[in-house]
Amino acid sequence: MTPVFCRAFHQLNLTDGWLSPYYRVSTNVPRDKKLKKFLQPFMENDLPVIVQLMGTDPSLLTKVAEQMVFLGAKGINLNFACPSRQVLKSGAGGALLKDIPLMVKIVKSIKNALPKSSISAKIRCGFEEWSESKKIIPALVESSALDFIGVHFRTVKENYSTVPLGVERLRSIVALADEVPIIGSGDIFSTEDANKLLELGCSGAMVARGILRDPFLIHNLQHTVKNKLSPEDGRKYFFSILQKTAKSDKKLYSRAKFLEYAAMMWGAKSKKFSKLKVLNEKDLLDWQ
Numbered sequence: 165m166t167p168v169f170c171r172a173f174h175q176l177n178l179t180d181g182w183l184s185p186y187y188r189v190s191t192n193v194p195r196d197k198k199l200k201k202f203l204q205p206f207m208e209n210d211l212p213v214i215v216q217l218m219g220t221d222p223s224l225l226t227k228v229a230e231q232m233v234f235l236g237a238k239g240i241n242l243n244f245a246c247p248s249r250q251v252l253k254s255g256a257g258g259a260l261l262k263d264i265p266l267m268v269k270i271v272k273s274i275k276n277a278l279p280k281s282s283i284s285a286k287i288r289c290g291f292e293e294w295s296e297s298k299k300i301i302p303a304l305v306e307s308s309a310l311d312f313i314g315v316h317f318r319t320v321k322e323n324y325s326t327v328p329l330g331v332e333r334l335r336s337i338v339a340l341a342d343e344v345p346i347i348g349s350g351d352i353f354s355t356e357d358a359n360k361l362l363e364l365g366c367s368g369a370m371v372a373r374g375i376l377r378d379p380f381l382i383h384n385l386q387h388t389v390k391n392k393l394s395p396e397d398g399r400k401y402f403f404s405i406l407q408k409t410a411k412s413d414k415k416l417y418s419r420a421k422f423l424e425y426a427a428m429m430w431g432a433k434s435k436k437f438s439k440l441k442v443l444n445e446k447d448l449l450d451w452q
């Protein structure tokens with residue numbers, strides 16, 4: 165979700181709100197200038213923005229949450245999900261699933277400070293085993309601090325591996341969550357995938373890789389669209405809007421980032437990507 169990505173999304177009305185990627189909070193409360201820089205791309209179109217924070221220190225996270233809300237965020241989401249090795253080493257992200265009291269302390273502290281804002285969490289369904297969700301979900305629910313919980317059905321250990329029928333885990337997670345809405349995450353690439361989550365009892369679907377493979381996916385999930393673009397036409401069209409946006413504001417352009425998008429859209433092993441990755445900076449921006 166770079167500034168160029170957000171702007172292209174806004175131009176095509178592809179979302180009606182944002183849940184930002186995580187903002188890492190580690191040692192101090194950053195200056196407003198830094199926080200504004202993070203928020204700005206999401207706020208360009210006046211859409212509601214929920215900022216995701218990641219960290220381990222309840223009072224520091226609370227201070228940053230207050231500041232983000234002061235600067236315009238409509239809500240705060242806590243990342244208890246990230247499986248990156250570096251993040252886990254620092255005890256943050258998915259590592260917090262192993263410290264339920266600390267997770268609860270963090271969400272309660274933020275809710276106390278911001279009683280009127282939307283407060284939520286993003287988790288994986290366990291660290292080692294998905295049965296850990298039997299303790300994690302009730303503890304989060306009992307905190308009475310959360311408006312919803314986003315749940316990626318894989319455990320931290322499973323990272324992004326294939327988990328046959330893993331999505332079915334969300335059925336028992338929804339039951340454990342009682343009144344707290346569960347927004348399901350993981351492997352949503354089509355309307356059928358999203359509908360499956362609703363059938364399992366989820367209140368919504370959270371898509372990540374799917375919007376790069378089909379940038380119109382969220383839009384198509386939300387609207388009955390008569391003349392849908394095929395995913396391939398959607399990718400080409402979205403890429404052309406990224407190019408147009410970057411041409412109109414050159415500081416938004418990064419060849420490396422565009423190649424990263426192309427690799428996610430068409431696949432790093434695709435013929436298309438092998439043609440794109442040899443293009444120089446200018447040719448990639450002009451490629452049709």
Ligand SMILES: Cc1cc2nc3c(=O)[nH]c(=O)nc-3n(C[C@H](O)[C@H](O)[C@H](O)COP(=O)(O)O)c2cc1C
Pocket residue numbers: 184185186216243245286316349350351352370371372373374
């Ligand atoms: C490149 C990338 C970056 C991600 N960054 C975040 C993040 O900042 N915060 C978060 O909660 N999840 C993040 N995720 C995880 C997704 O939100 C999601 O739970 C996971 O990818 C499974 O869903 P998917 O199959 O729709 O991708 C990221 C995923 C990818 C692929």
